[in-house]
Amino acid sequence: MNKTVNQKAWFFVIPVFVLVAFNAIIPLMTVVNYAFQETFGNNVFMWEGTRWFKQIMLSERFHASLGRQFLFTFIILFIQIPLGIAIALTMPKEGIGVPVCLVLMSMPLLIPWNVVGAMWNIFALPDIGFLGHSLNALGFDYNFTQQIGDAWFTTILMDVWHWTSLVVLLSYAGLRSIQPAYYQAAEIDGASRWAIFTKIELPKMKKVLTIAILLRFMDSFMIYTEPFVLTGGGPGNATAFLSIDLVKMALGQFDLGPAAAMSLIYFFIVLLVCWVFYTLMMRNEEKS
Amino acid sequence: MSLELKNVEKKIGLDTHIYSTNLKLEKNTINILLGSTLAGKTTLMQIMAGLDKPTSGEIWFNNKNVTGMKVQKRNVSMVYQQFINYPNFTVYDNIASPLKITGVSSDEIKQRVGKVAELLKLSGMLNKKPNELSGGQQQRTALARALVKDSDLILLDEPLANLDFKLREELREELPKLFENRDCIVVYATTEPSEALLLGGNTATLQEGKIIQYGKTLDTYNKPNSLVSAQVFSDPPMNIAKIKKSGDQCSFLQNDIQWKTRLNIKDGEYKVGIRPHNITTYKEGKNTLEIKGKVLISEISGSESLIHFTNGNLNWVSLSNGVFQKNVGDEMNLYMNTDEFVYFDQNERLVSNG
Structure with a gap:
């Protein structure tokens, strides 16, 4: 079959191109612009080359916030993924319980992020908050505004509360898509509950779990609003994750050059981890 | 066991x-x-x-x-x-x-x-x-x-x-x-x-x-x-038509086609089931019956041809060996093998033969 050549068709691409240019390329290029130059306002720029990148890469402050960021992300993935699967497994499979559970489960996902932060802040206050006051009444010395461990504990608990539902919903969808015949076949074989989970359910949920892990990684790695409202990055810099530190640098100290360089490095880390993770999962997929 | x-x-x-x-x-x-x-x-x-x-x-x-x-x-x-x-x-x-x-x-x-x-x-x-x-x-x-x-x-x-x-x-x-x-x-x-x-x-x-x-x-x-x-147990679906029997003569209620039957049953109204492959474009078996049909749909399935046609307000399905195409609206003659007819009474139970 001969293809018709019509270069005019390119005109149809223009609206999308303009849209993408305005919402992605141009803002990103502004950041790139700042990352390589120094400015004192009045639209005066001086070329700095890779100076800001070197500075950021060697700065202990960046290493510390990057370390905190990875630690936080790994902890919440480690809790949310198994917990989400476990909850999904116990959810009802039919009847009125299904919609009730699904709605209840999606509630935390619908709450605006700064509301979540404010809620947990008040909830955890050691003097008047229900959680904080109760813990102290039980004899725990709990104060998330002053003690590093308590601040981490509260931030992680808040994130688990807010986002485990997403993993639950995805896992539940994955579980529901397994045909009943698989369970029957396993029953005929006399397979144990654990064998059914590891040999049927987990392999069948692999794709949705990949998506769940990827989404949770990206979201938690870029977390800003909730810890900002809850702890403001404190006490000290104990919960200053990458984005909180970035905003401090850009808007607090007005170090636009280093902040822009840091943004780009941050962006590439997210991109790199996602790419590596996705390629690994997909390679496994092809193999099996 | x-x-x-x-x-x-x-x-x-x-x-x-x-x-x-x-x-x-x-x-x-x-x-x-x-x-x-x-x-x-x-x-x-x-x-x-x-x-x-x-x-x-x-x-x-x-x-x-x-x-x-x-x-x-x-x-x-x-x-x-x-x-x-x-x-x-x-x-x-x-x-x-x-x-x-x-x-x-x-x-x-x-x-x-x-x-x-x-x-x-x-x-x-x-x-x-x-x-x-x-x-x-x-x-x-x-x-x-x-x-x-x-x-x-x-x-x-x-x-x-x-x-x-x-x-x-x-x-x-x-x-x-x-x-x-x-x-x-x-x-x-x-x-x-x-x-x-x-x-x-x-x-x-x-x-x-x-x-x-x-x-x-x-x-x-x-x-x-x-x-x-x-x-x-019939695919495509069996053709079903109401018939009347008197003596050794049977006839469809819808048209005046008649045939002789050796069936030893009371006179009256019955239903006959005819499997599609017993209505063909060629004569098959000893006792065949000619039926005129107007083609509704003609389709080829594997090495067989299905022809849906109308006769006497009824839709019929025929299945013949060989591959051929008929045009919609064509008038044609088809042949039914009366030896393969299956007779049912008014309650749709099989009528025993003899």
Whole structure:
């Protein structure tokens, strides 16, 4: 079959191109612009080359916030993924319980992020908050505004509360898509509950779990609003994750050059981890 | 060895899925459950297997009441319409899985898996995973899993329905051989009459949760006890027309076509069932009847041609050997083989011949 050549068709691409240019390329290029130059306002720029990148890469402050960021992300993935699967497994499979559970489960996902932060802040206050006051009444010395461990504990608990539902919903969808015949076949074989989970359910949920892990990684790695409202990055810099530190640098100290360089490095880390993770999962997929 | 259903009934809520059923399946037989979707084939099989409990009634196996006994203790295997294999296991491990759980020695597993794999032409792909295989090979793996343990009861729930035409034909021909020389009862559910005829054995025709007729496959086909049974066992659907009999003359109510019958029954109105392949574009059999038709649809299926036509306010379906195309609206002559007519009374029960 001969293809018709019509270069005019390119005109149809223009609206999308303009849209993408305005919402992605141009803002990103502004950041790139700042990352390589120094400015004192009045639209005066001086070329700095890779100076800001070197500075950021060697700065202990960046290493510390990057370390905190990875630690936080790994902890919440480690809790949310198994917990989400476990909850999904116990959810009802039919009847009125299904919609009730699904709605209840999606509630935390619908709450605006700064509301979540404010809620947990008040909830955890050691003097008047229900959680904080109760813990102290039980004899725990709990104060998330002053003690590093308590601040981490509260931030992680808040994130688990807010986002485990997403993993639950995805896992539940994955579980529901397994045909009943698989369970029957396993029953005929006399397979144990654990064998059914590891040999049927987990392999069948692999794709949705990949998506769940990827989404949770990206979201938690870029977390800003909730810890900002809850702890403001404190006490000290104990919960200053990458984005909180970035905003401090850009808007607090007005170090636009280093902040822009840091943004780009941050962006590439997210991109790199996602790419590596996705390629690994997909390679496994092809193999099996 | 025998499997017996005694007054088995299955209700879910207010819906009756299986009406009170009595059925006795004997050792070393293939038993076909033939019926359309939702006829109750799968429910009946699940009750037979012990995957589902009947609301009332009993299941006896080898003269022992096994109602409510768990499926693991029943030595049953089942093959489904979907290709059900463990996704992360190799073909070898999949086939071996029923044996591993029962604690057979690994040497014996190796030997038995090898034998079954050879039978099902899977020997070359024992190290592959199910999703690297074609649909046909995946279903062969599932069949191998069912055959590898010496089950007393093998249930196959439309095992060929999800395969494409060529693979279906291929596997369909191999199936009867697979069950030869096995000490077991095979139950095979299908929606296709041709599959039942090919497998032989016994056939039960099902409709809306009721077993209409059970007997040797050819008997069920040739002597349907009722119009419903005949319809279940006819694809494309049987032609049905009202007739009038007086003396040895029969005639359709819709037109004035007449024929002689040797049927020794009272005069009156009856219904006649004519299978599509007994209306052809050529004469077949000793006693043929000519019928004029106006073509509605003409379609070619494999090496056969289906012609839908009208005559006397009735729509008819004919199935002839050979490939030819007729134009819509064409007038043509077709021939009916009156020896193959099946007569039913007003209550749609078979009218006995003689």
